[in-house]
Amino acid sequence: MFTVTSEDKNGGSRPRVVIIGGGFGGLALAQKLKKAQVDILLLDKHNYHTFQPLLYQVAIGSIAADSVGFPIRRIFTKQENFSFNMAEVQKINPESNTISTDIGTIHYDYLVIATGSNTNFFGNQQIEHFAMPMKNIPEALNLRSLILQNLETALVTTDMREKFALMTFVVVGGGPTGVELSGALAEMRHLILGKDYHGLSKYDMRVYLVEGKDRLLAGMTEPASAAAKKFLTDGDVIIYNSAHVQSYDGFYLTIDNGKTIKTRNVLWAAGVKGEVPDGIPADVVVRGSRIQTDEINRVKGYQNIFAIGDVAAIITDATPNGHPGVAPAAIQQGQWLGKNLMHLIKGEPTEPFIYKDKGTLATIGRNKAVADLGKLHFQGLFAWLLWGGVHLMSLAGFSNKGIIFISWVINYFNKNSDNRLVVRSFNTETRLANQSSK
Structure with a gap:
């Protein structure tokens, strides 16, 4: 005690x-x-701090999982009045x-x-059972395994309905996480799929983004929202605005706009x-x-x-x-x-908290991002470079900064990544069992 x-x-x-x-x-x-x-x-x-803004890159295999986590004790090595317990x-x-x-x-x-x-699955237990969240490193690794396993299965299955579902990806939620994840999947479709998975082509893969509000990135300015939507549609992402997921049974996703999508991949970024x-x-x-x-x-x-x-x-x-x-x-x-x-x-007077909004950034893939910084608004390459710089500087630990910077440079010029490893097999039942044991 x-x-x-x-x-x-x-x-x-x-x-x-x-x-x-x-x-x-x-x-x-x-x-x-x-x-x-x-x-x-x-x-x-956990005994580590997680840099959550880059979890989606772990999920699609762009960077290693260890590079977004940093030991908490290491951060406070020289702070004498600090102690930590897991x-x-x-x-x-x-x-x-x-x-x-x-x-x-x-x-x-x-x-x-x-x-x-x-x-937040908003009380829908069926969706919670089958959809994939991404709020921590284990969940990002689960998602990475699911995506890669489904691509491997799509290569060998002779069931065309199953192949269609395995190659269809639905991202639910049009905030920064959903937009960034959709952009990363679209980039994988165009740059990596045909190169690494012989027998599959970009025409086999579909990426959907479902958002309940009437525009993406609702917390940003309308020009930023419009630019993000254009970047995604240019990457062949199919976007449904003002649409809400009603059900998902692991194969059929039903949306309240009347659409039903056959998919084995529902990535949930719709709320917290x-x-x-x-x-x-x-x-x-x-x-x-x-x-x-x-x-x-x-x-x-x-x-x-x-x-x-x-x-x-x-x-x-x-x-x-x-x-x-x-x-x-x-x-x-x-x-x-x-x-x-x-x-x-x-025993001194306290001061009420005042939030200083320094702006919002979101990337939509290679050379594409949007930035709202007060009265300044940027889109495209400069916003993308700014996004990368801000995230690098925000990472904990010099080693993590260096590892991710080098990974980004190599990935940029190779248009590929070496982190798409199925280290552990994944299935929904294992995930739910792990959740219930926490």
Whole structure:
């Protein structure tokens, strides 16, 4: 059992800040508290931080899975007030300032929930059973195996209906992840399929993108949305806007626009929901399974429990639905909360969180991207280079930056990749069994 406080070098006691989650927000908070007179304990069920914006490239075999993960302990090697435990949080116990975990009971003085989000199937269990999510490295590897296994099967099957379904890919969700994944699949269709899979051609493969809103990238400007749609349609992606998936039984995908698609590949990027730990009352959980907080990210009804990032919603007149669930918002909230925690510990006034939107970028494949940066808007090659630079700089670890940069350069000139490996076979039942055991 962990103690509530620990002794500093002068023999005094320091408050313990426990952070649940090693995502963008949790890491930013821990780094902000580097010089604070606190002891930080970060908990995560994985011992690494995942750079989620590049998971789709792992899924289509452009980069290695290890290059988007970085050991959490390595990030904080020189931070003396930081410690980490790999643990599964089972329940928060606010009445005793403790957390129940699979490694024991942990005490806290200040608790920060930075658990992020998970795939939202909107209660449709059939779709959850058969569609493929992509929110973490294991899921991206599952998706990579599924895609590659289906291509291998399509090469040898004599059942033309089955071959059609194996070679049909449907991406559900037209946000940045869905657009980027669709663009990557279209690129695979045009540049790689006929080259590596003799007996298959680009005419055998179909890529669909289904989006419920009337345009893609609804969070960006209309010119960016229009450009993204043009880039995708130029790559022969079939786009259905204002359309919603009704059902998917593993072979037939039914859409409410009257279309039915035969496919073995449904890639779900249609929504997320906050990962709310047990012990948080339902009356403070708002739309999207997000925890309602005040303007300093303090959970409604508590004095020493906070939430940041995708799982948090600062509800104000200016932000009735909270802030966007993107990495910059999580990072800024983590840094801001670090400053406010130091104010609280010293008995000083706190400052309400102010989000600075630095813009949005999305890539749609080779030399194609869109960027909205305040009043500046870019499309095409320059936006693509900007997207690459921003993502490289945001990666944790110099080695990961170097590995991905070299991979991108080689892939660009070869128009191919060496990472399309079926390291482990995949099937839906195995995925669901693994999920239920967590």
